[in-house]
Amino acid sequence: MGYKVAVIGATGNVGREMLNILEEREFPADEVIPIASRRSVGREVSYGDARLKCRDLENFDFTGVDFALMSAGSAISKEWSPRIGATGCVVIDNSSCWRYDPDVPLIVPEVNPDAIAGFTKKNIIANPNCSTAQLVVVLKPLHDAAKIKRVVCSTYQSVSGAGKEAMDELWNQTKGIFVTDPPSPEKFTKQIAFNVIPHIDVFLDDGSTKEEWKMMAETKKILDPKIKLTATCVRVPVFVGHAEAVNIEFENPLSTEEARDILRDAPGVLLVDKREDGGYVTPVECVGDYATFVSRIRDDQTIDNGLTLWCVSDNLRKGAALNTIQIAETMIERGLLQKKAA
Incomplete structure (x- = not known):
């Protein structure tokens, strides 16, 4: 007998x-x-090959369900995740609602699988922000090797991270510009077609955005609270796939050759780093793939023990759906959940 899974x-x-x-x-x-x-x-x-009909969240009984994979936004998760968890079903939530709750583990299976065991406090496990998920997969093996002190990250995030309406807006603006139809921003604060917008989520008092704060707070919770991280998060006119330019400062020396060897063997990472035209991966090439791709590893000449790299990943997969399912798989592999479907 297998498991009973609800996708919300x-x-x-x-x-x-x-x-x-x-x-x-x-x-x-x-x-x-x-x-x-x-x-x-x-x-x-x-x-x-099957076609399944959607059921109503309001009237569904989660008794007997093993996993509830939640991707319905923070407001719905705040209301429903505790109620679902109380039935004995494990909620794996993709929103930001539970990420910073000390009683809810925030998990990337390649990075901190041992922390999954803490799910029993609320029967809720949190998925990190899409930009954080791909970043910590890359940072973890490097941190183990040379201990990271500081990270400076600039993101280039696709519109799919803001939902279907955002993808439609990019599509409609792009078409409209070619027929001299002035773009009218609705989902975004400014025109997104043929433009970049240095603004994701709300602004905070210190001038950063909440997306930038999320990357800092989540990296600390998942990887190491001593790591200092600053980010600038930018929305770009790409449909799917997030990219990041990452500068890393280590406590101990780590050469580019050592970093390549480490990342070549790292779980969830695929190294494509040829110092030639096209010897790197771009967002359009990562769509539909499970891996986080790393390219352009080189020394950061401005600091001691510094490296710079480029990473891209399908944000709808590793940044969200794939990571959620990997968490469930890890729970099964570790015997943390006895199926109830029988």
């Missing part, structure tokens, strides 16, 4: 990816149940 927010970008990845990875599920808001009840979503 099944009609959204991440929810659809969760369904795709559950099928691709042959997750041991006897039953997969797509769940959405009342207005989407009865709407069909794909799961492999």
